[in-house]
Amino acid sequence: MATLKKVVTTHWEDRTGTRVKPGTPGAKKVRVESAKWYVVYKHEGKLNRVPAYTDKAASQKKLADIVAALERGDAKLTDPFKIHLDRPLREHIGDYLEDVRHGGTSTQYHGAVAARLARTFDGIGAKTLRDVTADKLKAFFRTMTDARVKEGSDPVPVSVTTKSDHRAAVYTFFQWLRKGQRHPENVVERVPRAEPPKGEPVAARKRRALKTADLRTLIRTAGSYPVESRKLNRGGRPKSDGSPRAASTTKMKPETVAKLEEQGRERRMMYLLATFTGLRRGELSRVQVKEVKLKKGVIDLPGLKTKNGRRAVIPLVKRLVTELKAWVAEKDSEAPLIAIPDRHNLRRPHLAHLKMANIPYQTDKGHADWHSLRKTVNTFLRRREVPLRQRQRFLRHSAADLATQRYDDERTGDMADVVRELSRLWRFVVGGEAESKDAPSDAV
Helix, strand or coil, rough: EEEEEEEEEEEEEEECCCCEECCCCEEEEEEEEEEEEEEEEEEEEEEEEEECCCCCCHHHHHHHHHHHHHHHHHHHCCCCCHHHHEEEEEHHHHHHCCCCCCCCCCCHHHHHHHHHHHHHHHHHCCCCCHCCCHHHHHHHHCEECCCCCCCCCCCCCCHHHHHHHHHHHHHHHHHHHHHHHCCCCHHHEEEEEECCCCCCCCCCCCCHHHHHHHHHHHHHHHHHHHHHHHHHEECCCCCCCCCCCCCCEECCHHHHHHHHHHHHHHHHHHHHEEEEEEECCHHHCCEHHHHHEEECEEECHHHHHHHCCCCEEEEEEEEHHHHHHCCCCCCCCCCCCCCCCHHHHHHHHHHHHHHHCCCCCCCEEEECCHHHHHHHHHHHHCCCCCCHHHHHHHHCCCCCCHHHHCCCCCCEEEEEEEHHHHHHHHHHCCCCCCCCCCCCCCCC
16 A cells, blocks of 8 residues: 655766766766655555655554554544645655656746745745645735845836736645545635736737848847857957947957858757748747658647647748758757747847847837747738638747638648648748749738
8 A cells, every 4th residue: 555665867968977968979877865864655545655764663553653644534533634634734845746757847847936936935934734724825816926136126017917926836836735645625716816916908019020020130140140249259248448349350269150050050059940940939949850750741749748738730831851861860759959048038039139130129029038939930820811720830820810820920641731831831931042033922
């Protein structure tokens, strides 16, 4: 019914003993056995793991206590949730984050969830699951302020989006607890969603579609940016008298130039994949090399890695397949296809690329942020008269109005028109095809 075990975890280390990502060239897998014993038992079809002690005798005493409690619970003599409700909250969070880590989510998502749970439970002073109540959560979200405000300054309320993100993290955590029979209910269901003050309009970011000529310039700029931005030393800090230092040409070693060129190649590929697959930033960051089926000419992404939780089979234009063959040639099948920064760290290089390409970030038509690449593709396909159903399948929108309104400015055979028009866009944007009657219209 229950037993004592030690948990074995694995990670990857390079030659210096530093932890690295799986699949890193030259890295080796290291297995580590926990110093602490764990009580492992199965209750109502669910396998549970409770940390005990480093001392085996003390751990055996805890094993006996848990077995007795389970037997009394089966006989309806005790609360079946008592074991979990009295466990330290950090242990439940640790088990949950371990499941999140192995569920196909990105490192950035894992870190964001951990930070939101920690901030919420620290805010209500919860040490065990018994300490988490709907009333405490309501009060915390109602009075939640921006943690970035300097000490001594007046507190600033956080945005509705931030409150919603924290509530969603706690809600998903309690859903996991309830399904795992660790808690009788999801208490967050009794916590109302955050809403803006009455009379205040909900501000939705307005995005604009890039012109095809601007898209071509942006992709080329992203590839050349690392080298071009380092060619000129702008002088740095002013002189002691306050006068600016003179700019000068930077002398770079050949190995430095090679490193910067490789970085530019990665940035260019990042834009190409986002544009010609329609994948969102988070989805693209979770794609592994093994999910790129070059012979079939598709990216086959499992539901665990997509926004809507459904498997996505995305057709690729032939020239992108050719570039991907060279891109994945020396990569391990388990390695990420490409390293995508989180949304905050992606913003800075994207703004730098726009600035070098002389493309305004914000105009009266809207923002040209990273996500606007999806709008650019959808608008281009609509102007090429690709049927709505095909555009909806390519962008993986569950509702047709998303493809016709918000983004308007499982079988790849159903997207033949999409592939044909994207191939035309590739020839113009990447291949340098001159303007002609068949070239994409610039009036996107």
